[in-house]
Amino acid sequence: MAMASENYTVLKAFRTEFNPDQFNEKIVHVLLKYDFIVGDFSDNHLRLKGFYHDKRRDVESTKKASKIDAYIKDSCNYMCPHYILEKIQLLPSYKKPKGKQYHNKKRTKKFQ
Secondary structure (H helix, E strand, C coil): CCCHHHHEEEEEEECCCCCHHHHHHHCCHHHHHCCEEEEEEECCEEEEEEEECCCCCCCCHHHEHHHHHHHHHHHCCCCCCEEEEEECCCCCCCCCCCCCCCCCCCCCCCCC
């Protein structure tokens, strides 16, 4: 099984360094659906919160990336250590279809 930290890149680290082992211990599969994850430390405990890209229309505005600063200001301790991770978007690889290969042949139809 791949480590969850391998699917994210660090955008910002404030007063702390990103610790992949600590992140992988704390992450739950529900958070993996988010495009961004904020990790903040309160009383030396890591808290994680997920956010989506702003371009997504199917989510409420409080869960969009533009609200990350407001979340840190309102829900985290003043000047607390925190980091912001962004999900790495992998491009799907092209796979050749298995089985017989059919070629399109031009067919010309004669009209009389």
